[in-house]
Amino acid sequence: MYKRFIEVREKLGFNKTEFADKLGLKSYNIRDMESGKQKIPVELAEILEENFSINGWWLLTGKGEMLLNDNDKISKNEKKSGSNLVNISYFKDTYAAAGAGAINYEKAPMVMAFDKDFLKVQLGITVFKHLHIIHAIGNSMYPTIQTGEMLFVNPFENEDLKIRDKDIYVINTPNGILVKRIKIHPIKPIYILVSDNPEDEDIILEGDDFNSCKIVGRVIGHFNKL
Incomplete structure (x- = not known):
């Protein structure tokens, strides 16, 4: 799982400090998750899915593709309308x-x-x-x-x-x-x-x-x- 987490950061073009800032974490959290010392929580997968179109299921399990396709996404209008x-x-x-x-x-x-x-x-x-x-x-x-x-x-x-x-x-x-x-x-x-x-x-x-x-x-x- 930690290797996929590294792939995500590199795909998005962030260094560890920038990635931590984007996710509201500390740099050591990113370091520990990328080394496998800290488990990647489901909640973090959700944040990456909602904000960066990263497939949270892929991140947690390795199944599917890294990026969500258009059919996987719930549009912003749906969210705003309280779908x-x-x-x-x-x-x-x-x-x-x-x-x-x-x-x-x-x-x-x-x-x-x-x-x-x-x-x-x-x-x-x-x-x-x-x-x-x-x-x-x-x-x-x-x-x-x-x-x-x-x-x-x-x-x-x-x-x-x-x-x-x-x-x-x-x-x-x-x-x-x-x-x-x-x-x-x-x-x-x-x-x-x-x-x-x-x-x-x-x-x-x-x-x-x-x-x-x-x-x-x-x-x-x-x-x-x-």
């Missing part, structure tokens, strides 16, 4: 495996506009930063999630990198991207990737095995059709 729409990235050809075999986040997303009130009621959230949509494939989470359903994924960074015991997550593992319920052992550092389908076995991960995985985000909604 109730929010743009959400839709990875049309990305599938997370509720079973086996998954297509990773490779292609740049489409952008879909949703009514904020609809999302608040249906998903129970009020913050929409980098919320995105992918598809599920396979039946290991049946009957909760069926193959082909659209998954609304709230990035792990939006939830302070904290796992909610027994909630469903999209997890990038050495074996591909999976959709599983995470159960936390009450005492030992053990995480169980639970399949809701009783015909599928759970996956038990300890220590380095779990650390080799990356939690993409929590599934906060899933629909057959929008």
Whole structure:
């Protein structure tokens, strides 16, 4: 991530001091983020997205393109008029495996506009930063999630990198991207990737095995059709 942050600064043509001034930070903040000592917060990605048309999703994950295209941007007139729409990235050809075999986040997303009130009621959230949509494939989470359903994924960074015991997550593992319920052992550092389908076995991960995985985000909604 820090290498992409350096790319952004160089793309915008700022030195570290100028970049810090533009972002309301101190020079040492820029230095620490560019060296990887300090995490790049989601809020900073939002500022870069809103003020410099830098794709915040790309900055945080490396997926997509550095610069937003015109279809990704919410116009200033929309913002001034108090538009109730929010743009959400839709990875049309990305599938997370509720079973086996998954297509990773490779292609740049489409952008879909949703009514904020609809999302608040249906998903129970009020913050929409980098919320995105992918598809599920396979039946290991049946009957909760069926193959082909659209998954609304709230990035792990939006939830302070904290796992909610027994909630469903999209997890990038050495074996591909999976959709599983995470159960936390009450005492030992053990995480169980639970399949809701009783015909599928759970996956038990300890220590380095779990650390080799990356939690993409929590599934906060899933629909057959929008």
